[in-house]
Amino acid sequence: xxxxxxxxxxxxxxxxxxxxxxxxxxxGPVLLGFSGGVDSAYLASVAVEALGRDGVLAxxxxxxxxxxxxxxxxxxxxxxCRVPVLEVDTRELDDPRYAAxxxxxxxxxxxxxxxxxxxxxxxxRMLVVDGTNADDLGDWRPGARAATEAGVRSPLAELGFTKAxxxxxxxxxxxxxAHVPSAPCLASRLPYGMPVTPARLAQVERAExxxxxxxxxxxxxxxxxxxxxxxxxxxxxxDVWAEPARLADLRAAVLGxxxxxxxxxxxxxxxxxxxxxxxxxxG
Amino acid sequence: xxxxxxxxxxxPDQSRLAAALAQLGIAAAIETDGRxxxxxxxxxxxxxxxxxxxxxxxxxxxxxxxxxxxxxxxxTDAPR
Numbered sequence: 001x002x003x004x005x006x007x008x009x010x011x012x013x014x015x016x017x018x019x020x021x022x023x024x025x026x027x028g029p030v031l032l033g034f035s036g037g038v039d040s041a042y043l044a045s046v047a048v049e050a051l052g053r054d055g056v057l058a059x060x061x062x063x064x065x066x067x068x069x070x071x072x073x074x075x076x077x078x079x080x081c082r083v084p085v086l087e088v089d090t091r092e093l094d095d096p097r098y099a100a101x102x103x104x105x106x107x108x109x110x111x112x113x114x115x116x117x118x119x120x121x122x123x124x125r126m127l128v129v130d131g132t133n134a135d136d137l138g139d140w141r142p143g144a145r146a147a148t149e150a151g152v153r154s155p156l157a158e159l160g161f162t163k164a165x166x167x168x169x170x171x172x173x174x175x176x177x178a179h180v181p182s183a184p185c186l187a188s189r190l191p192y193g194m195p196v197t198p199a200r201l202a203q204v205e206r207a208e209x210x211x212x213x214x215x216x217x218x219x220x221x222x223x224x225x226x227x228x229x230x231x232x233x234x235x236x237x238x239d240v241w242a243e244p245a246r247l248a249d250l251r252a253a254v255l256g257x258x259x260x261x262x263x264x265x266x267x268x269x270x271x272x273x274x275x276x277x278x279x280x281x282x283g
Numbered sequence: 284x285x286x287x288x289x290x291x292x293x294x295p296d297q298s299r300l301a302a303a304l305a306q307l308g309i310a311a312a313i314e315t316d317g318r319x320x321x322x323x324x325x326x327x328x329x330x331x332x333x334x335x336x337x338x339x340x341x342x343x344x345x346x347x348x349x350x351x352x353x354x355x356x357x358x359t360d361a362p363r
Contacts, residue, residue, distance in 0.1 A: 191317070225316055230352050235333070242330035244358070251355040263321055263352035266336045270350075 013165040017046065023155050024050035031117060031126040034058035034085070035066075036074025038163070039131030039156060041177040042170045044083040047129075057126060058083045061090040061113045064198045065185040067205045077177055088116050093196065103192045106143035109185070114150035132157045133166055139271065181219045182271065190224045200224055207257035214253050216241070219269035222254065229259040232269040293347040295320065303342035307335065318349040327358050 020043075024030065028051040034040045040058070047056040058081075060074050071087070078085040090112050092098045098108035114128065121128045130147060132154035137144070147154065156166065163182075170178035186201040194200070207222040207229055218234035231254065233241060241250055247264070254262045295315050304311055304322070311322040320343050330353065331339060343351040 225319075228316075228321070228354075230319070238330055238336070239333070242332075244327040244329050247328065247330065247355050248358045251358075261354060263354040264330060265319075265350055265352045266330070267340055267350045 013161075013168045016159050016161055016165055017169050019159050020046050020155055020161070021050045023159060027127050027129075027153065027155075029055035029124070029126045030057075030129045031121040031124065032056060032058045032083075033113060033117060033128070033130040033152070034060050034074060034078065034083075035131070035183070036060070036070060036077040036177070037131065037183055038170060038177045038180060039133050039166055041077045041081060041131075041175055042166045042173070043129065043131045043156060044078065045081045045170075045173050045175055048081060048083050053082060053084060056083050057120075057124065058085050059117055059120065060085060060087045061116065062087055063090045064093055064201050065109065065187050065196075067183075067186060067209070069209065070183055077175070080176060086120070088120070090116055093198065099196050101187070101190060101192055101194055101196045103140075104142035104145075105187060105192070105196070106141065107146050109187070110143035110146035111150070114146055114152055118150060128152045130154055133161050133163055135163045184271075189221055194224065194226070203258045207254045207259065210253035210256055211250065214249060216250075221269060222257075223265075227260040228263060229254045229257075229261070230263050230265050232265045232267075235268045238264070238266070238268055295347040297346070300342060300346035300348065303346060304339065307338055307342065309339070315348075318347070320346070320348040320351045321354055322351060323354045323356060325356060328353055328355065 024047050028047070030047055030051065032040060032044055032047065034044060044056065044058050058078050060071060062071055075085060090109075092109040092112040095108050095112060098105055098112070117128055128151065130152050132144065132147070133156040137157055167178055186204050187196045189204045190196060190200060204222050204224055208220055211220060211222070211231070216233065216237060218237055219232070220234075221232040223230040223232065231250065241247060241264070250264070251262045295318060297313050297315055297320070300320055301311075301313055309322075309324065311324045314321040314323070330336070339351055
């Protein structure tokens with residue numbers, strides 16, 4: 001178990017990284033749930049430094065819930081971090097409790113993921129860890145319960161790393177993920193209660209890929225409201241895409257993914273906006 | 284977190300939003316989807332500048348909406 005004392009809330013990122021190295025050396029070797037995003041890439045990088053390549057295994061869970069582009073990026077990031085990778089298929093879409101898309105959908109997805117990773121970790125006598133950070137603890141994250149039940153540890157959150165801390169240290173480490181936007185699963189674009197199907201996930205994936213191909217940068221979500229797609233851009237991108245001609249291009253891109261109507265959210269990107277619009281959390 | 288759970292949200296009031304938008308000089312058909320207001324201003328809409336966006340969103344909040352979106356209709360010069 002960890003012997004790292006808790007850090008004061010004002011501790012700066014370098015001190016936290018020192019504590020993280022100590023934590024990993026005390027608790028490793030580790031099997032890391034790896035998405036190739038900002039948090040898990042940073043954790044992988046530090047873990048390799050603390051434990052060496054033999055002390056870390058990054059596992060990518062693959063399903064229709066994640067865009068194929070993200071797997072490609074995850075592999076590339078793992079290569080740059082010099083962390084060994086294993087890819088496993090997860091089958092959360094086969095679970096009717098997940099597919100029904102209740103408000104605690106993430107619980108069933110993560111329970112499936114950790115159930116696949118636990119035996120792999122056990123065979124290798126590794127501790128399962130994930131990249132949850134301290135900011136994540138303040139959002140509606142039923143998936144965290146599945147992690148707790150499976151005995152998964154979250155060293156970044158335990159040591160008080162915020163997303164800003166992770167990005168700051170990622171810059172210092174030269175990680176390609178330092179400034180990439182967060183990329184939660186595609187099912188997060190569907191309002192609770194709308195069944196999660198491969199077709200709907202693919203529709204969202206195509207729409208977002210088409211918008212990226214047309215030059216949309218920064219945070220981007222295409223929220224699925226049935227025949228309507230609601231596009232959330234970062235505030236600076238709203239200004240870039242404000243002109244009628246550009247909006248027509250944006251509309252065409254989204255219609256090409258199979259939606260019949262397109263709208264742009266004036267508030268712009270918000271993490272978990274469907275939680276707010278659905279009344280799960282206050283907006 | 285318990286403090287962030289929504290209480291019963293104020294029910295969105297479409298008429299109130301329409302009146303507030305009219306005061307801003309915006310004529311729009313409004314649809315309500317949960318706590319989102321969907322505006323259709325017709326024609327080939329441009330997105331409002333940051334100041335007007337803030338005013339629209341504020342009007343939406345005061346009418347019980349969490350967000351406001353503008354629908355992009357088929358461009359009027361598009362081939363039929």
